[in-house]
Amino acid sequence: MAATEQLVYERPHSLSETPNSYCPGCTHGVAHHLIAEVLDEMNLRERTIGVAPVGCSVFAYNYFNMDFAEAAHGRAPAMATGLKRLQPGRIVFTYQGDGDLASIGMGEIVHAAGRGELITVIFINNANYGMTGGQMAPTTLPGQKTTSSPYGRDVETAGYPIRMAELLATLEGAAYVVRRSLHDPKNIRLAKKALRTAFEAQVRGLGFSMVELLSTCPTNWGLTPLEALTWLEQNMLPAFPLGDYKVAPSLASARP
Amino acid sequence: MPRELLKGNEAMAEAAIRVGLEAYFGYPITPQTEILEWMSRRMPELGRVFVQAESELGAVNMVYGAACTGARVMSSSSSPGVSLMMEGLSYIAGTELPVVLIDIMRGGPGLGNIAPSQGDYNQMVHGGGHGDYHPIVLAPATVQEAVDLTVEAFDLAEKYRNLVFVVADGNVGQIMEPAELPAMREVKRATPEWALTGAEGRERRFLSSIYIDPVYEEVTNKRLQERWLEIQKNEVRFREYYLDDADLVVVGFGTAGRIALSAVRAARAEGIRAGLMRPVALSPYPYTAIDELATRASAFLVVEMNAGQMLEDVQRAVAGRVPVDFYGRMGGMVPFPDEILDEIRRVAREPRMQADPRVEWLKRLEKVLPH
Amino acid sequence: MAVRGRVVISEIFCKGCELCVSACPQQVLEIAADRLTTKGFHPARLKAEGCTGCAICALVCPEAAITVYREVLARPAPAAA
Numbered sequence: 001m002a003a004t005e006q007l008v009y010e011r012p013h014s015l016s017e018t019p020n021s022y023c024p025g026c027t028h029g030v031a032h033h034l035i036a037e038v039l040d041e042m043n044l045r046e047r048t049i050g051v052a053p054v055g056c057s058v059f060a061y062n063y064f065n066m067d068f069a070e071a072a073h074g075r076a077p078a079m080a081t082g083l084k085r086l087q088p089g090r091i092v093f094t095y096q097g098d099g100d101l102a103s104i105g106m107g108e109i110v111h112a113a114g115r116g117e118l119i120t121v122i123f124i125n126n127a128n129y130g131m132t133g134g135q136m137a138p139t140t141l142p143g144q145k146t147t148s149s150p151y152g153r154d155v156e157t158a159g160y161p162i163r164m165a166e167l168l169a170t171l172e173g174a175a176y177v178v179r180r181s182l183h184d185p186k187n188i189r190l191a192k193k194a195l196r197t198a199f200e201a202q203v204r205g206l207g208f209s210m211v212e213l214l215s216t217c218p219t220n221w222g223l224t225p226l227e228a229l230t231w232l233e234q235n236m237l238p239a240f241p242l243g244d245y246k247v248a249p250s251l252a253s254a255r256p
Numbered sequence: 257m258p259r260e261l262l263k264g265n266e267a268m269a270e271a272a273i274r275v276g277l278e279a280y281f282g283y284p285i286t287p288q289t290e291i292l293e294w295m296s297r298r299m300p301e302l303g304r305v306f307v308q309a310e311s312e313l314g315a316v317n318m319v320y321g322a323a324c325t326g327a328r329v330m331s332s333s334s335s336p337g338v339s340l341m342m343e344g345l346s347y348i349a350g351t352e353l354p355v356v357l358i359d360i361m362r363g364g365p366g367l368g369n370i371a372p373s374q375g376d377y378n379q380m381v382h383g384g385g386h387g388d389y390h391p392i393v394l395a396p397a398t399v400q401e402a403v404d405l406t407v408e409a410f411d412l413a414e415k416y417r418n419l420v421f422v423v424a425d426g427n428v429g430q431i432m433e434p435a436e437l438p439a440m441r442e443v444k445r446a447t448p449e450w451a452l453t454g455a456e457g458r459e460r461r462f463l464s465s466i467y468i469d470p471v472y473e474e475v476t477n478k479r480l481q482e483r484w485l486e487i488q489k490n491e492v493r494f495r496e497y498y499l500d501d502a503d504l505v506v507v508g509f510g511t512a513g514r515i516a517l518s519a520v521r522a523a524r525a526e527g528i529r530a531g532l533m534r535p536v537a538l539s540p541y542p543y544t545a546i547d548e549l550a551t552r553a554s555a556f557l558v559v560e561m562n563a564g565q566m567l568e569d570v571q572r573a574v575a576g577r578v579p580v581d582f583y584g585r586m587g588g589m590v591p592f593p594d595e596i597l598d599e600i601r602r603v604a605r606e607p608r609m610q611a612d613p614r615v616e617w618l619k620r621l622e623k624v625l626p627h
Numbered sequence: 628m629a630v631r632g633r634v635v636i637s638e639i640f641c642k643g644c645e646l647c648v649s650a651c652p653q654q655v656l657e658i659a660a661d662r663l664t665t666k667g668f669h670p671a672r673l674k675a676e677g678c679t680g681c682a683i684c685a686l687v688c689p690e691a692a693i694t695v696y697r698e699v700l701a702r703p704a705p706a707a708a
Contacts, residue, residue: 005633009685009695016460022689024668025644029689036691046456051321052464061462067452069324070464072347075317078309082321082329083452085305086279090454108317111310185650185683225644 012036014045016065025225027182027215028056031124032063034192035095038199039066048091049083051076053105055097056130074105077112080119091202093120098137099129102164106138109168113208116173120198121210123164126217127236134220138162141239146220161239165212169245175207177246181214181237183229190242197251206248214240259434264399264424265290267435268358269332271403273298275410276443278327279305281318283337286370287426288360291332304443312337316344316357323353324463326451328410328443332358334426335376336367339384345419346385349480350465354413358406358422360429363588371588372426374510377565380423381539388477390484391419392491393539397514399433401536407438412491414446416483423538425561427511427590493537494545498524502531504604505549507570508559509535511590516559519596528604538566546573555607556580559596561589564614579603582613584621595624631698632680636671640692643668647684647693653677656684 014036022028039045045066052060054073061068071079076094084092101109101123112119128146129135135148139161143152165179176198180191191213198209214236216228223231262270269291272280280295292308299306305322309315315331322329333341338359348355361376363369378384380393392412396402402424409420447453452463467473497517499505504523508516513534523530533549535542550556555578558567567582574580583599585591610616634656636647641664648656648671657674664670671684680697 003631003698003700005696006699007694008632008680008697009682009693011637011691011694015691019640019666020690024642024689025646026689029691030687033688033691047454049324049452049454058466059468061464065455066460067455068460068462068464069321069452070351070462070466071320072317072343075313075320075344078314078317079321079324081307081309082279082281082318083324085307085318086322086325086327086329087453107310108314111314115307185686188686225646226649229646 012040014039014065016063018062020063021059022056023219025216025218025228026056028124030182030188031122031213031215032060034188034195035122036064038192038195041196042199042203044091044199047089048093051080051083051092051094053094053096053100055100057095057097057124058131060095074100074103075108076100077105077108077117077119077121081112081115081117084117084119088118091120091199093122095122095124097124097130098126098139102138102162109164110171113168113171113174113210116175116207118202118205119208120202121208122195123210123212124215125164125212125240126215128217128220130217130220134217139240141235163240165210165245168210173208174210174246175248176201176209176251178244179212179214179240179242181232181242183214183216183232187242201248201251204250206251212240257436257439259436261432262399262435262437263290263430263432264402265360265429266294267399267437268402268406268422269294270298270437271406272330272356272410273302274438274440275407276328276441277304277330278443278445279322279329280331281307281309281315281322281329282331283309283312283315283333285312285334285337287362287372287429288332288334288358290429291358312340313344316341319355320344320348320351320353323348323355324452326446326448330356330358332360334360334362335364338376338379342379342385346387346389347465349385349389349391349419350387351463352417352480353463354417356406356409356413356420356422358424361423361425369588370426372511372561372590373586373588374425374512374561374565375586376423377538377560377562380421381541389419389480390487391421391539392416392487393421393423393537394493395423395509395536395538396428397510397534398435399428399431400435402428403435403437405536416487418483418487425511488540491537492540492542492544493535494542495534495536497532497534499531499533499549501529503529503554504531504557504600505553505555506530506532506557506559506596506600507535507546507566508532509538509566512559512561515591515593516596518593519600522593522597523600523604528600530600530604541569543569543573546570550574550577554578555603557599557603558582559591559599560584561591562586567613579607579609580613581607581610582617584617630679632678633696634673634678634684635694637692637694638664638670640690641668641670642666642690643670644689645671646687646689647671650683650687652681652683653679
């Protein structure tokens, strides 16, 4: 029997040819290629407009091969609202980090979800503010040391981390709100499925969709990329349980 | 089109709709909420976009996103809400998008009150957001002017890829006057070559105000400044009343200018050679026209509903050649014609060179305030 | 007989983060300590036979730097009915 070589995986077309500037081993890049694969598979690249945040992914528009807008810090869901309302036939997504979405942008994300805006939000949760050097975020864990909580997050003065998936799932406008993780192959595969379902929710006009992705930040956690995966598994999973927090009934029965 | 009795706010809103407004994003704030409410009824009626945002901050960012599509979009607010929008306006300026914003000014600073004022002059004309950018600022004094300037605002915004503000004190927003609206035009979505519409069959585009390399940020800034020079050459607008032989030039915009006209007419009836220069575009400012007037007038009297903001632009144009005096009411107080007539008489009697006319003005104001 | 696979790791993108090395079920990837990419990273590379083309390395790679191939055995054409 003859053997022929088949291509199993290649770099998705929805990624540009520009190398990204994320730290080595940072799972932002994993999230990027999963989104790109989903958009390739759904043939949405030419119809999609992304909105980049302020944070490590501020230059996301350089890494994706599609129309992109750059938002002010935290305002991506509002900008996405403007883009989608004017162009309902297009696919609009935002890509945001802890500060952008859960701190300065808290008002915008809650109301975009509340209004049921037909946008897809990808929320990268790595428990700190990466771009600015590792400060405490709304998602920083109790006792976690950051550059602005050098003694460890003190819940007495700084409160507890905010669980965004749970919070937004309470809103009727939300059609699909889930939390996944990028720390090992099995969870990365589940994350990709969730991203696919989220974009399906938008395509089918079912409502607001968000996939919260637990991610590593090796540089600011002071760990190697591999150590960071373990830290995520041991510390973040208990604090931010993975799961499906809101799934519109029509979505549950309409698996691709 | 027939003239109708229209409220300023509603007239501006409908005027925007008539010339193809595709999306309105706003938030309630007195004294401009009628604009939001009018839009909430008319825009869905016409199948166009209306969103009441979570705040003015949300609204300006929705405008930012919507403007990226090339459609005609706008927001409206009042002084405290406009302050909240300043971040977004700087971003819009840095991304060079056409956007129209209506500011119906109220008493301040801070929460202030809901009475009319002109306290946002500096914020709107000299920049409230960070960085070097110059919006075009139009200041109507009547409902008809508000309609006409709102219509022009969209054309100017698209012509220059610039911010255009229509800045009116609360009076102009609230009064009802006969005015003529333009005929309803078909919405024609322009698709400029920079618009984000999805990279179908073309290279991808991005719109951003980031230029991380200072070299390119400077190139961008130079482009913005050259655009501003062109705007200054082409878009100066003002109205002149009795200025051919005027000895005393009153300068005022919006409602202050309108009330001053009554005072100027009364002064003329008494034999005082007064005239009124009413800037209609506050930015670009009519420096050249005022400079010319300074060669033949004996004095200027600036009248504003603030503590002397446009005053400084007049002083700059006059450059110390003749006295520039000042009368202002603040905090939502609106001057009566006879207050301004008294001032005209005083300045005509004894014009005085003063480094800062506000010093004496505050003393005179003392007499008018309650004790 | 094990499926045979092959990966090509682009040195334009690879940052030597080692995520693929750790994830590879066949443990046939290594970081090249003796080479540097133009960006100054030690890139990953195949170190031995045994790649099955499972593409787990490509899945975990933050740079989408890996292209994966797998040999498939061609079946003989079905006999005429």
